[in-house]
Amino acid sequence: MRSYWSITLATLAKDIRLEWRSKDALNAMLFFSLLVVVIFVFSFDPLAEESRHIAGGLIWVAFLFATVVALNQTWARELRNQVLDAYRVSPAPATALFLAKALGNFILVSLLEALMAPLFVIFYNLRVLGPAWQLIPVALLGTWALVVNGTFFAAMSVRTRSRELMLPLLLFPVSIPAVLGMVAATTNILTGENSAHFYIVLLLTYDVVFTTACIGLFDTVLQAE
């Protein structure tokens, strides 16, 4: 019997290798969020001062939509050839599988953010007035908040009739506090008017609560018949 982490890492490595060979999800996400950015630029033509106030919201909305594109792929891939059923009967712990999927999505979305963030800076002429290093914990915690629940709800929505449609319907309502936290923290850092401390703690709490809930309940979702 292999250890918990070796199972997690094996599944993660498999997913990354698959993604590296096809680059399906990453290309779709990149182009999708590029389109969202361009449409935002056309829709709002703000001054530098205004753009600092709205950019936080725009960035995270773009990433939220792009994340859904990636998340839908997560489990859909395992439906072919009944891979998911094989996971179900295998003795490997279900949570190891979940963690691997969540980490895979986390890496994918973080990569997307790293590539797209400079574009936002260019299009909106952003100059950070607050402590810029705080954007890193906000990005990491915010991405994990989206991805951990997203991976979980994607596992739920593949069990329903209209899979791809269901995911945002389940994910967005529950993600509202996290999105609010990310947007408020980013805006506070960009404008430098208020401290983002409260929202970083909020995001951390959100991550801890929902990571625990996901790990505790994933087995129920995977085995639900």
Next chain:
Amino acid sequence: MKKAFPILAVLTALFLAYAFYQAMFIAPTDALQGDVYRIIFYHVPSAWTAFLLFFINFIASVQYLASAKPSSARAAKWIVIAVGIIGVVVPFLPQVQQWLNTIGMYPSSAATTALMIPAAYFLVGKYFLGQDLDVLAVTAAEVGVVFCTIVLITGPIWARPVWGIWWAPGDIRLTSTLVLWLIYVSYLVLRHFSDGAQTQKLAAVLAVFGALDIPLVYFSIWFFRTQHPQPVIGGGGSMDPRMLHVLLISWMAFLCFAFLVCWARFQLEKLRREVEEAEALESLLEPGGSAGQTSKGKVLSRGRQ
């Protein structure tokens, strides 16, 4: 059901009519707002009823998930007991007491609310078993969404003349109620779009996620100001005792109405599942035959009695 339901329906209708009479003619007119304020006799009871129903949905969902395995049932039982004890003790700690005052809540009302969790958990666990827990959860969520919709509609109708705006976008109470409504609508959407026995498990899991989300929603909008009136029960708000009297009558009438609707929906859902089961059984026994009708008829006629 057949005999008791019409009697109860008539009594509830009379009670609602009495509450309407009290709200429109007996309650004194507000000195500042005039007659517009009378909408609270529908707004506030709907809100309380909706929150109560969502709470029942959460409890039933946890019971349903816990009842899957004896070990998880035991763990859930002790967690609920611990939550009850902690919830009663913590509000009376000096620092927490101070903090509760700032959000306009008495420690005693917070402790009573916390005590509701184990009380409801064990009551629901005693009277509802297996499938009935899931039927209770879906009933509570559906009726709760209807009452929550009433809250969200009557609120702006009142706010327009009093505040001058339909909706205050940065308001803590308005936003949290709206998010609550969104969460339970997504719960109903999930139930609608998935089929088979897995629906129940998935929906119960989503209900737990929604319940975990509510405190976080509340904290995420912590810095939003509120212009919503303070709570009149267990909080810092104040109200003319005559108005409060009418409000409580109205709430009782709404609770009776909610109970009546929930009861009917509960029986209907149970009947629907019986019909489904009978049909599935029939198609197993006689492949290719259209004998499903007869069995369905049998169950239906049993349900009517």
